[in-house]
Amino acid sequence: MNSLISKYVGVLRFFCPWVIGLVSSDSHADLFDADFSAFNLNGLLDLRYQYSDSQPGEIENGLGKFRDGGNNSRFLANEAALVLQTRLDWDWSSTLTLKYADHQHTPVDLSEAFLVYRPVSTSAWQFGTRLGMFIPPVSMENIGTAWTSPYSLTSSAINTWVGEELKVFGAEAHIRFQTEGGDRLKWFAAGYANNDTAGVLLAWRGWSLHDYEATLNDQFVLPESLGIQTHLPLQASVTKPFVEVDGRPGYYSGVSIDRPEAYNFRVLYYDNLGNPTALENGQYSWRTQFWSLGLQVHLPWEWIFISQGMSGQTRMGERIQGLFAVDNGFWSASFLISKKMGNQRFSIRHEYFATDENDFLPLDQNEERGHALTINYNLTLAQRHQINFEFTHIDSDRQSRVNLDQQTRQEENLWQIAYRLFF
Amino acid sequence: MANCLSAVFLILSGLIMARPLYAVTLSGQVHSDGKPLPDVVVTLKPLSHDPRLSATAGKPVSWRLDQKGKEFIPHILVIPPGTAVYFPNSDDIQHHVYSFSKAKRFEIKLYKGTPAEPIVFDQPGLVALGCNIHDWMLGYILITETPYFTQTNAEGHWSIDVPAGDYQVSLWHPDALAPDTLPNEIKQIQTAQTLRHSIDLKAWRASGKPPDTLQMQGYIERF
Numbered sequence: 001m002n003s004l005i006s007k008y009v010g011v012l013r014f015f016c017p018w019v020i021g022l023v024s025s026d027s028h029a030d031l032f033d034a035d036f037s038a039f040n041l042n043g044l045l046d047l048r049y050q051y052s053d054s055q056p057g058e059i060e061n062g063l064g065k066f067r068d069g070g071n072n073s074r075f076l077a078n079e080a081a082l083v084l085q086t087r088l089d090w091d092w093s094s095t096l097t098l099k100y101a102d103h104q105h106t107p108v109d110l111s112e113a114f115l116v117y118r119p120v121s122t123s124a125w126q127f128g129t130r131l132g133m134f135i136p137p138v139s140m141e142n143i144g145t146a147w148t149s150p151y152s153l154t155s156s157a158i159n160t161w162v163g164e165e166l167k168v169f170g171a172e173a174h175i176r177f178q179t180e181g182g183d184r185l186k187w188f189a190a191g192y193a194n195n196d197t198a199g200v201l202l203a204w205r206g207w208s209l210h211d212y213e214a215t216l217n218d219q220f221v222l223p224e225s226l227g228i229q230t231h232l233p234l235q236a237s238v239t240k241p242f243v244e245v246d247g248r249p250g251y252y253s254g255v256s257i258d259r260p261e262a263y264n265f266r267v268l269y270y271d272n273l274g275n276p277t278a279l280e281n282g283q284y285s286w287r288t289q290f291w292s293l294g295l296q297v298h299l300p301w302e303w304i305f306i307s308q309g310m311s312g313q314t315r316m317g318e319r320i321q322g323l324f325a326v327d328n329g330f331w332s333a334s335f336l337i338s339k340k341m342g343n344q345r346f347s348i349r350h351e352y353f354a355t356d357e358n359d360f361l362p363l364d365q366n367e368e369r370g371h372a373l374t375i376n377y378n379l380t381l382a383q384r385h386q387i388n389f390e391f392t393h394i395d396s397d398r399q400s401r402v403n404l405d406q407q408t409r410q411e412e413n414l415w416q417i418a419y420r421l422f423f
Numbered sequence: 424m425a426n427c428l429s430a431v432f433l434i435l436s437g438l439i440m441a442r443p444l445y446a447v448t449l450s451g452q453v454h455s456d457g458k459p460l461p462d463v464v465v466t467l468k469p470l471s472h473d474p475r476l477s478a479t480a481g482k483p484v485s486w487r488l489d490q491k492g493k494e495f496i497p498h499i500l501v502i503p504p505g506t507a508v509y510f511p512n513s514d515d516i517q518h519h520v521y522s523f524s525k526a527k528r529f530e531i532k533l534y535k536g537t538p539a540e541p542i543v544f545d546q547p548g549l550v551a552l553g554c555n556i557h558d559w560m561l562g563y564i565l566i567t568e569t570p571y572f573t574q575t576n577a578e579g580h581w582s583i584d585v586p587a588g589d590y591q592v593s594l595w596h597p598d599a600l601a602p603d604t605l606p607n608e609i610k611q612i613q614t615a616q617t618l619r620h621s622i623d624l625k626a627w628r629a630s631g632k633p634p635d636t637l638q639m640q641g642y643i644e645r646f
């Protein structure tokens with residue numbers, strides 16, 4: 001509970017200088033103008049039926065590639081989210097996303113909370129910034145209310161990881177150049193904290209495919225029986241995705257080229273600048289770096305093609321003779337095509353993912369390789385009621401499954417029917 | 424003799440000048456990839472210096488460019504220079520309309536239901552409108568000096584009555600793939616004619632419309 005309070009106090013401390021700065025400056029004297037009580041409430045309710053034919057997943061402390069696995073059929077309230085957008089004045093707004101999700105550590109918790117400063121520009125150059133807790137702009141698919149995707153229920157491997165471990169607490173700024181024809185070139189960069197454990201799950205659990213996003217006070221149980229605590233006795237049995245360990249801020253920066261309704265290309269480089277030997281309360285700091293590429297192309301007859309790629313490295317622990325205790329390279333690539341037919345949408349995504357290993361703890365086996373196929377059909381009625389039918393197949397090979405007396409190669413399936421209400 | 428000739432010339436030219444300008448109907452059909460293309464702006468610039476051809480019909484009237492359903496209505500407005508345009512807000516939410524186009528740079532803060540002062544567009548040219556709150560909102564105002572302009576309807580059809588003469592006929596659409604290669608040709612218009620054009624679009628969905636589900640409208644441009 002104490003850590004929870006200190007986290008909220010930390011959030012307030014971060015915002016305070018900005019708010020004070022705003023109130024005292026003349027140009028924002030109208031910040032609390034009575035006309036700006038304007039707020040916008042959006043939200044999501046997501047109810048599902050799932051049938052899985054798979055190994056126990058992360059929730060069952062297993063090494064299955066789905067979050068909730070086993071040979072199971074179940075009905076569940078997958079998620080309920082509220083997104084509150086408040087306009088503070090013409091240039092400032094705030095966004096707060098509060099959610100409940102199945103098996104969420106804190107039943108109702110913040111998933112994003114940030115202030116946006118976006119002054120209007122009457123020149124070709126535009127500047128904007130956001131401050132607070134947010135998800136880095138990696139995903140080209142999760143563009144709907146509460147970070148949902150219109151294309152699938154299950155996020156791609158890359159975007160699943162983004163939702164689990166990449167949330168940051170910091171400041172992001174962009175400069176955008178727009179031509180008279182509407183084409184946009186944007187450069188963006190961010191400095192942030194609370195991202196030192198990013199990479200743990202990729203190393204010890206591997207890539208995963210689901211749609212759960214971590215929250216402010218979240219924690220994930222690490223896979224059991226892998227001997228993680230034998231090699232690293234100070235590591236806690238859970239990882240907390242949103243903590244600061246080494247006191248060193250990280251950064252990301254990128255460029256986006258956008259022709260609205262035609263194509264969008266985005267490249268991003270991320271480095272959390274973690275100190276790999278820092279440790280606090282059982283949480284190690286991991287040094288995680290990657291490149292991310294995203295491409296979205298609108299094709300004739302309402303087809304859309306989306307591809308994402310990611311390649312990087314995560315390292316942790318002492319360095320002995322040039323090798324770290326844990327050192328994993330990771331990469332993934334996804335290819336999605338989707339067709340919209342009025343209020344129906346049909347999507348297919350194929351993706352590859354892998355991690356490899358180059359460290360001095362050969363007993364801690366983290367290499368894996370796999371591919372996945374997701375097929376989704378959805379129908380949206382009255383703009384808000386969405387029925388989804390989805391099938392996901394994952395074929396993966398992970399060495400450390402021998403510790404659980406499993407075949408290293410597993411083929412897993414998940415069938416889902418979902419009713420999603422957007423408001 | 425010379426005097427006589429020049430007298431005849433004067434009478435003849437007087438006859439020509441006094442000849443009433445008879446109207447000709449010019450019409451056309453615009454397609455994109457085999458489908459009719461609505462909202463294409465067709466302008467006809469008279470090439471002769473007959474002042475009667477370039478005279479603007481009456482003085483400019485004022486126009487409305489509404490914000491309704493988080494969209495600019497109409498999407499494209501064609502006006503002569505000097506026209507005042509009102510920007511009412513028919514939605515019950517705020518819009519923050521702006522333009523960074525050379526022909527007119529401005530910003531208007533539209534509270535719900537509050538009518539604003541009109542903006543006067545003096546210079547010919549193209550003004551692209553945006554909304555700082557709703558990123559997808561895009562609208563266009565084309566300020567043109569010629570009084571002869573029209574737009575294609577839902578069937579991609581256009582028609583205009585002009586005095587007979589020589590004109591530069593130009594087509595424009597905001598979503599055109601290559602604005603430099605849009606049809607732009609000189610036509611002698613003496614009798615009714617029907618023209619056919621095809622325009623390649625850069626996008627397959629019309630620009631400026633809100634996403635058609637609440638899932639996508641709830642998304643805020645995050646960075």
Ligand SMILES: [Cu+2]
Pocket residue numbers: 493517518519554555556557560
């Ligand atoms: Cu707007």
